[in-house]
Amino acid sequence: MKQRILVIDDEPDYQHLMQLILEPAGFEVLTAGDGENGYQKMKEVHPELVILDVNLPRASGYELCQKIRDEKELKNIPIIMLTVRSREEEQVWGLNLGCDDYVTKPFEPAELLARIKAVLRRSQQKEV
């Protein structure tokens, strides 16, 4: 079965980019346009990984990340933060809130894929 990745980003371009990058690599890409929607989708489908934008309408990526980490059934889903914010302290903040990795826009497709695979590997080891 294909591994499912949920992309939560309000910019349609990034949803599109993720599809272009992740689908050929063998993932199934699900999308959500805001924090509220993304949260609902997570509860519905329990994806293997979430790519989360920080600047989201309604609930921000940071808020969503915190919310997910407080929930028993969702807290083990790995999260990669994706944002145009590249300042180091912001990355540290995101990581402290419990996201597993951090990728800044713009990104290299190969790097993004490598990070996704690394995070997935780690989370599978944890499960075993």
Place this chain on the structure above:
Amino acid sequence: MKLHLRFSLFTSAFAIILIATTTGILYYTERKLLTQEIENKEIATIRQLAQIAREATLAKDDLLVLNYLNLLRRSNPAIVEGFYLDTKFTYLSHTDSSLISRPLKDNKLIPLLRQATASPNRIFQSSEKDFLTIVQPVNIGKNIVGFVTLIFSAKEISRNIEETLANTRNRIYSIALLGILLGIFGSIILAHAFVQPVKQIATGAQEIGKGNLNFTITIARSDELGYLANEFNKMAKKLSELEEIKRDFIASVTHELRSPLAAIQSYVNLILTSPEKNLPYHEIMERIKNNTARLSRFINDLLDVAKIEAGKLDVNIQKCNLLSLVEDIFLLFKPLAQERNISLTMTNNLGSGVSVLADEDRLKQVITNLLSNALKFTPDGGNVRIDIEQTGPAHNPFARISVADSGIGIAPENLEKIFSKFEQVREARQQIKGPKGTGLGLTIAKAIVELHNGKIWVESTPGKGTTFFFTIPMVEEIARPAGIFVSANPSN
């Protein structure tokens, strides 16, 4: 000199002067009262003496007066001399018994005695430098039978007064000293109470100056100092709001610049690194184009705002046809509205040939901005309408264009802010799906409309919708009611 010290010194000096004056007045009054009392006593003594002399004369007992005089002299050291004269001014009795039956030795007394002869019941006094003399006629029935006289030493009297006063004086001085000490202590405390809030306010001002805008001065007073502190807090709050607006603006500018640029870079990275050449190139190029358009739109907005700030936004005002201009934009937005099932309508209550005096591109920019805002804040299935009307006096007509939406509306407290620079209502911003504005559009629209001598305003009911209005001057010669339009060219 520090305010604290100055205030303490001032109030202390004030207290000291007040207490010293009071003490002085008290002392003077006490002295006067005491003098009065002694005088009364002297008068009582001579009355008593006169009474005794009368009784002695009636009883023909000269010794009685003499004994009494000696008694007086022993009991009152101020009495220098006391005697009883008959009407021929011969001593009947005298404290110095060797003078008895001798004539009056001191002629200076005679005028006083003559005066006394005329009024039997009065007491006569004469005070010289060292002596106080009191004379009282002695009368039996209506006849004066003699005079009693007492001579007091003035020095002794004042010594007496001073002695009595010394006690009082010490008491007054101790109270005054205590008062002055209390006054100084009180003024130090008062100065502290007065200066402390000033210090707090100064500290607050320092903190605010350092950039700590969340600092609040806590002075729970209802006086002027409390008012001052309160004003300071308000100022800090206002500054902190401005600071926040600035931060928000920088954040949104950064985001608006980086976001499309990052998307373009990411697409380019994808194309360059993708080994398989089966990417949807056309779609990717479309998206890159949209992002570059978004970037250039945003940069144009920023440049416009910079020009407005510098007062250098120029308009090239010419006659232009209003209806065709509005229709162009209307048609441009129609598909977008249809896509979201929004009913977009337009009514024109002016003649189709009405011209306005405007910079065509800038006027388009205003209408585009209002219309795109209206669509942005209207939910799917809502409606947006454009109305064109005439307004203003007949000799100076204006076209009024309004854009009404059925969107989320604007709270009354935010209506004024909406046109100011970089201001965007936070909750509204949160609800926008897709690309957000930077809060510059309405600022630019307002500046453009005002450069055309027009006005722009907004009416809104939260939850129901918002209507933006603006006016633009019409060209006078064709400003006629719809339907009576006369073409300048009959062949048309």
